Amino acid sequence: MSDPFRSGLTPKMRPVSVRKTVIVSVLDVGTSKVACVIARLRPRESGDVLPTRTHSVEVLGFGHTRSRGLKGGAVVEMSLAEDSIRNAVAAAERMADVQVESVLLSFAGGRLKSEHFEANIAVSNPKVSESDIHRVLAAGSSHAVKPGRSVLHALPISYAVDETPGVRDPRGMLASTLGVDMHVATTDTTPARNLLLSVERCHLGVEAMVAAPYAAGLAVLSDDEADLGVGCLDMGGGTTTLSIFHGGHLVQVEGVAVGGLHVTSDIARGLGCRLAEAERIKVLHGSVITSTADERDMIVVPGSGEDERDGANLIAKSQITRIIKPRLEEILELVRDRLNASPWAPSRIVLTGGAAQLTGLQDLAARVLGRQVRVGRPLGVTKLPEAAKGPAFAAAVGLMVYPQVVRFENFEMRPARAQATGTDNYFARVGRWLRDSF
Secondary structure: OOOHHHHOOOOEOOOOOOOOOEEEEEEEEOOOEEEEEEEEEEEOOOOOOOOOOOEEEEEEEEEEEEOOOEEOOEEOOHHHHHHHHHHHHHHHHHHHOOOOOEEEEEEOOOOOEEEEEEEEEEOOOOEOOHHHHHHHHHHHOOOOOOOOEEEEEEEEEEEEEOOEEEEOOOOOOEOOEEEEEEEEEEEEHHHHHHHHHHHHOOOOEEEEEEEHHHHHHHHHOOHHHHHHOEEEEEEOOOOEEEEEEEOOEEEEEEEEOOOHHHHHHHHHHHHOOOHHHHHHHHHHHOEOOOOHHHHOOEEEEOOOOOOOOOOOEEEEHHHHHHHHHHHHHHHHHHHHHHHHHOOOOOOEEEEEOHHHHOEOHHHHHHHHHOOEEEEOOOOOEEOOOHHHOOHHHHHHHHHHHHHHOHHHOOOOEOOOOOOOOOOOOHHHHHHHHHHHHO
């Protein structure tokens, strides 16, 4: 039977040594924005704050631009997507004075889904060794992934030593049998490969492709939340994605192709204005809470023609709320259905993403989802620009945390080569230039 983890979009990146300082470059390509961050990961002493992180993160360069050529997290016009990627990377390079050669890449499209596999092996020696763990993970990898789907992540949730389940690290334990419960996050192959191609056409290598909701969760969740059980709801421009953590592990990912840009489109249609003006109105006046003052507060809405003054009109602020609220309720109801169907069903939700900043959304989400809700912002990163400290950049920050947890994953290992340090060797760069240019 074929190994599904060979259908991973990129080989597994080499884990970052806990004793080494490295520079990583990350690229968050979304429907509304493209963000590139260059950061230094420096080994840190274990402490009470975020104890599972092995490195501190210091931002060296940051660049972001409006995303073009993407819809619902997928590339629809490659040349425009390339331009957005190049602009964001160039801005980060100028700030950091570093040339980016390879990146960690986020992906939110492709109908993200989860599958769970189990496997058991006989332990050859009295104590569980590293080779036993590799064997049981390989046995868990013997299940086939459906055609047209590719693996983003393959994570062991827990191990079983003989008849004792729920073991986190079985190394060195006495056992005759070893079992594993494995979570595999998959995506549609075609949209993921098109995004990879767009990045590679910018003369950038891709070290790993990371599910955006997983990255967002790594950025905004505390260790206690991830251990007790929590959902991270990343409300982006073109997609709304959900990651569920339990026992400190990612156990489920989901996605729906509806997001903040759909709210913008609703405003543009409802008020008869341009999309750019609708986005401005959403950011400045958007809310899901109606007050009596909103009936009296009037907003000027420019027309959609060439001369904006010709069609300008006054509307009550409450009218904007009446447009926004039904769409957000629809999104939250879709998420609620997935939460209720999940075997993990967390009691707490953390909101991230640009749409999470709308006034009153936290209370609306708590009511619709029937769970405790808070708004999450990136944790544990220094020298992050003020503009990037909000929930909209959670996935980008999570990509910088990902190299610290990649050691827990299992799928095909890449041949030895330079990592995501932005410093491929000279011959690799020349080879890529020749391949792309001729």
